Amino acid sequence: MKKRALISVFYKENILEFSEFLRKHDYEILSTGGTYRYLQENGVPVIEVSEVTKMQEMLDGRVKTLHPAIHGGILAIRDKEEHMSCIQKLGIHTIDMVVVNLYPFFEKVQSEISFEEKVEFIDIGGPTMLRSAAKSFQDVVVISDPKDYEIVKEDISTFGEVSYEHRKRFAGKVFNLTSAYDAAISNFLLEEEFPRYFSASYEKKMDLRYGENPHQKAAYYVSTTENGAMKDFIQHQGKELSFNNLRDMDVAWKVVQEFEEEIACCGLKHSTPCGVAIGKTVEEAFEKAYSCDPTSIFGGIVSFNQEVNEKTAEELSKIFLEIIIAPSYTKGALEVLSRKKNLRVIACHQKPRDQRNLVKVDGGLLVQEEDRINLENLEVVTKKAPTEEEKKDLLFGMKVVKHVKSNAIVVVKNQMALGIGTGEVNRIWATQQAIERAGEGVVLASDAFFPFRDVVDCCAEHHIQAIIQPGGSLRDQESIDACNEHGISMIFTGVRHFKH
Secondary structure: OOEEEEEEEOOOOOHHHHHHHHHHOOEEEEEOHHHHHHHHHOOOOOEEHHHHHOOOOEOOOOEOOOOHHHHHHHHOOOOOHHHHHHHHHOOOOOOOEEEEEOOOHHHHOOOOOOHHHHHHOOOOHHHHHHHHHHHOOOOOEEEOOHHHHHHHHHHHHHHOOOOHHHHHHHHHHHHHHHHHHHHHHHHHHHOOOOOOOOOOOEEEEEEOOOOOOOOOOOEEEEEOOOOOOOOOOEEEEOOOOOHHHHHHHHHHHHHHOOOOOOEEEEEEEOOEEEEEEEEOOHHHHHHHHHHHOOOOOOOEEEEEOOOEOHHHHHHHOOOOEEEEEEOOEOHHHHHHHOOOOOOEEEEOOOOOOOOEEEEEEOOEEEEEEOOOOOOOOOEEOOOOOOOHHHHHHHHHHHHHHOOOOOOOEEEEOOOEEEEEEOOOOOHHHHHHHHHHHHOOOOEEEEOOOOOOOHHHHHHHHOOOOEEEEOOOOOOHHHHHHHHHHHOOEEEEOOOOOOOO
16 A cells, blocks of 8 residues: 655645655655645645545635544554554545644734634644644654654655654654644633643744753743743844843843833843943943942843943943843944954843743742832822932832842932842841942832831931832831931832842
8 A cells, every 4th residue: 555645734845845755755645725736736746635535625724634534544553453444444545644734823823913813823624633643653754843854854765764763753743832832822712811721832942052050951932922022132243142141131121121211221140130220321321320330240231221322332342241232223333342242232122021920849830920010009108208309219219129139129329229139038138238339329129018127227327318118017117117216208119029
């Protein structure tokens, strides 16, 4: 009995050459719809699936291969006499190879087309054939990735058949693909924040040099269904990105995007801001951010929420940086930065879009909403109210402290994060660190409430004039009383911003 290959592909790249190869190696080719016409028009002898099923395509092509004559030919176990006798009686020919790639749902679900149009890009026949063939991998070669055509050709040319190891691997790739495909469809239709089963659809974009440390392997995956800042960036120059680079880029970009109307710059090291500032120009914003902590920014990342010009690029070139990230760069700026060959220059066009935050634990996955800052319900809880300038600094500090690891304290003056206390196991140590690093400051922002009045007392010793914090402690009144004693104003936001 002649071998048969069923070919039905949306993406036609290299399929003509592959089909001709199969014909030369004595395969009959079955096909459907556009693939059938494409092969026929290019001189490849091909049998239309309808000739096998004795049924015409129907329902606008929704039903083509969903037929026992197709799936019986795929699923029959070749060394099981009962199976072979069954399909023989029914006149069903075995199918020995299935070559299918799917309707582009991943791409279309991200496009601006209507909901109804997106539904029509949900492939049914393709995944069904792939799953059938993958289950029968011991007898059937299943190809879902055009990159595997060459492997198949090499095996057949060398051994006369595709090796067991490759058939098994191809089957695994099918279920890897269909699980992501189904996850994308599920998320599209459910529109639930926390469905019963958590499913995500991501595609590998690149292998990374290593993970957080050189002994850890790593790769970078991007969503197949959602756009995002760290998915669609452009790298103008520099070394390949690492695991730590991408994490740091994500945080640095999110910090400057907190400021929609102002010109903002963020210096960042090890996923923690080390200097943040607002300026009248991009250059001024950088100079102020740099002056917050000129030590820590060495070897770090600098991000901007406005285009980088040549003058700013000249200043950036004076220090050692790993990455610069901004919405765009002038031609002159790119020319200046190109002198530093290893410097990674990133253009990012998307605002942060993540709706969920994922944290892996051993044996589980924590899923939560992204932390959206809310500065709409501010309450002055002290006798003294902050001045307008102090209030600007307080709001600035709250936007920054949200991105600092808890316990987090930020000391601000003139919309500069002069002192950042981060990652301490108690709030007073974080406060002392931030104040010490600031040297001088006007206001202080905290990511969570004060459990004791010691933070306020420390602020008073160092001439802090105003405080912003969520409130919510059983001892809030003690901190309020302390502020009133010291003549410090304090605002409650009502919203905590832990970042572990």
